[in-house]
Amino acid sequence: MTSRWGMTVPLEGIPLPDQRAVIERMPDQGYTDLWSAEAGSTDAFTPLALASVWAPDLRLGTAIVPAYTRGPATLAMSAATLAAAAPGRFALGLGTSSNIIVERWNAVPFTEPYKKVRDTVRFLREAFTGARVKADYDTFSVQGFTLGAVPPQAPPILVAALRPGMLRLAGREADGAIINWLSAEDVRTVVPYVHEQGEGKEIVARIFVIPEADPDTARGIGRRAIAAYLNVPVYRAFHEWLGREELAPMWKAWEEGDRKGALAAIPDAVVDELIVHGPAGYCRERVAAYVENGVTTPALAPILPPGADPARAVRALAPRD
Structure with a gap:
C-alpha cells in the first residue's frame, strides 16, 4: 500500500472558505496530499494557498496547470510563490490541458502540445535557480527574465501525460507523471513508458470516485x-x-x-x-489496485450525487478515520 493518499480540492458543494474545517481534519484521517484541479471553476493555486495554512502537514500539488494559459514568467512566479509559502511541500503539475480549455475558453492556439510542455519544463528548471533566462525555445522565447523570489527549495515538476510521447517526456525531463481517466489495469500499460529512463519517478493518478x-x-x-x-x-x-x-x-x-x-x-x-x-471499503480496495499496478500517489476525485455531503465522502474514503 502506498504511503501517500491524496484528495482533489476544492471540494465540490462547499463554499471555498468553509472547506477549512474539512481540510484541517484530513491529516488525522490519513490523507497526505491535496491536488488541485483547474478547468472552469477555481484556479489551481488559490485553494492550495489556503490549504497550506489550514493543514501545514499536507503536501500540495497542481493537477494540472495548463502550459498555455499563463505566460512562462507568470507561471514561474506563481509556482515559486507557493513553493516559498509551503517549503518542501509543493509539486507543480503541468500539462497541455485540452483544445476546449486552451482554444475555446482562453483564445490561445493549441499548437505543438508536446513541444510546448517540454519547453515550459526546461524554462522552469532554469528559472527556479534564479538564473537570468535568455533563450529561444521552439514554442516561445524568453528575453532576460530573472525570478526575483527564488524559493528555498525548487518544486518538483510533474507532467500530465496520456500517450507514449508525453509519458516518456515525464520520465526523461520531469520528476514524474500525472495520469488521468484510466482504469487500474491501464496503469500497467502507461507506467513503463515513464520508467524507461530509470525507476524512481512519481506517478500521480487522479481517480474518479463515487462512494456509497x-x-x-x-x-x-x-x-x-x-x-x-x-x-x-x-x-x-x-x-x-x-x-x-x-x-x-x-x-x-x-x-x-x-x-x-x-x-x-x-x-x-x-x-x-x-x-x-x-461501498467505501470497496472503493479503497479499488484505489489500492491502482497502487499495486504502479501508482505512487492516488489523488481521489469524488463525483457526488446532488445533495451528497462532500465532507462525508472525504471521511468515507480516508485510509483511517
Missing part, C-alpha cells in the same frame, strides 16, 4: 462524466490508443450530434473500469 452510491446512480453519474471528457480529442485519442473499442458507438453517436444516444452507448463495464464506485 447505488450502482444505477453511480453509473448514471459516471456516464455523464465519461461523455463530457472522453469525447474531447486528447482523451478520445488516449482511449483509442489503449484499445477501448467499446467506446466506438459513443464516439459515433456524439459525432452525429446524438447526445442521448452517446450516453446510452457507454457500457456498464466501461463505467465500472474508469469510475470507482460502491
Whole structure:
C-alpha cells in the first residue's frame, strides 16, 4: 500500500472558505496530499494557498496547470510563490490541458502540445535557480527574465501525460507523471513508458470516485462524466490508443450530434473500469489496485450525487478515520 493518499480540492458543494474545517481534519484521517484541479471553476493555486495554512502537514500539488494559459514568467512566479509559502511541500503539475480549455475558453492556439510542455519544463528548471533566462525555445522565447523570489527549495515538476510521447517526456525531463481517466489495469500499460529512463519517478493518478452510491446512480453519474471528457480529442485519442473499442458507438453517436444516444452507448463495464464506485471499503480496495499496478500517489476525485455531503465522502474514503 502506498504511503501517500491524496484528495482533489476544492471540494465540490462547499463554499471555498468553509472547506477549512474539512481540510484541517484530513491529516488525522490519513490523507497526505491535496491536488488541485483547474478547468472552469477555481484556479489551481488559490485553494492550495489556503490549504497550506489550514493543514501545514499536507503536501500540495497542481493537477494540472495548463502550459498555455499563463505566460512562462507568470507561471514561474506563481509556482515559486507557493513553493516559498509551503517549503518542501509543493509539486507543480503541468500539462497541455485540452483544445476546449486552451482554444475555446482562453483564445490561445493549441499548437505543438508536446513541444510546448517540454519547453515550459526546461524554462522552469532554469528559472527556479534564479538564473537570468535568455533563450529561444521552439514554442516561445524568453528575453532576460530573472525570478526575483527564488524559493528555498525548487518544486518538483510533474507532467500530465496520456500517450507514449508525453509519458516518456515525464520520465526523461520531469520528476514524474500525472495520469488521468484510466482504469487500474491501464496503469500497467502507461507506467513503463515513464520508467524507461530509470525507476524512481512519481506517478500521480487522479481517480474518479463515487462512494456509497447505488450502482444505477453511480453509473448514471459516471456516464455523464465519461461523455463530457472522453469525447474531447486528447482523451478520445488516449482511449483509442489503449484499445477501448467499446467506446466506438459513443464516439459515433456524439459525432452525429446524438447526445442521448452517446450516453446510452457507454457500457456498464466501461463505467465500472474508469469510475470507482460502491461501498467505501470497496472503493479503497479499488484505489489500492491502482497502487499495486504502479501508482505512487492516488489523488481521489469524488463525483457526488446532488445533495451528497462532500465532507462525508472525504471521511468515507480516508485510509483511517
